Amino acid sequence: MTLLKRKAASKIIFNDILEQQMELLEQKLIRFFPKPNYDWKVICQDLSLVTIPKQQSQLFIIAGVGGDKTIEFIESLTRQSLDNNFDLLICSVHGNYQVRQLLINLGYKLVSEEIVKENKRFYEIIYVSHAAKKDITLTGDEQWNNENPDHHEYLRKTIFYYSKKVKTNSEAYLPILEGYESKGFF
Ligand SMILES: C[S@@+](CC[C@H](N)C(=O)[O-])C[C@H]1O[C@@H](n2cnc3c(N)ncnc32)[C@H](O)[C@@H]1O
Structure with missing residues (x-):
């Protein structure tokens, strides 16, 4: 809806597989973004x-x-x-x-x-x-921005996650762990 509001595209298509959600969304769009002022479509389908x-x-x-x-x-x-x-x-x-x-x-x-x-x-x-x-x-x-504490936190969490995964399958996960560790800050 934010994209519609700022006219980010000439047409915006919304897709999700959940019927109820999409019906609710469609009702909101009809109310707040009436056609033809706004061009949108709601699809309820497996992407x-x-x-x-x-x-x-x-x-x-x-x-x-x-x-x-x-x-x-x-x-x-x-x-x-x-x-x-x-x-x-x-x-x-x-x-x-x-x-x-x-x-x-x-x-x-x-x-x-x-x-x-x-x-x-x-x-x-x-x-x-x-x-x-x-x-x-x-x-x-x-x-990555070394000055941003959130990025340090995200890197720390990612490295922790892959350190655990390495114990289950070292061949698959070690290259990923090493990739994140090589970012060099945390
Ligand atoms: C966590 S929600 C995210 C909703 C929205 N895309 C967003 O970013 O705010 C995940 C959504 O993916 C939808 N989804 C899962 N598998 C799908 C599929 N095969 N085709 C379309 N939507 C699917 C679910 O129905 C669910 O609404």
């Missing part, structure tokens, strides 16, 4: 089944699902696209290392990235495009 409209300049925002789901969604969207006619703004709950790995493998490039803390939880917001120039890195080189 993996959504077909990408044949239109240039599209941005998919994938927010609030875990790493595995985020990966599934990025794969299904990218598979459909012959001309890479969309950008992605990703806000995954955990699993950012693996999400970044996939984005690199699929040839996405970095527009910008940021660490956000909300309700005591940390998120990496990763904005990527095939048209951008910067390489994506596995631990998000651009997002």
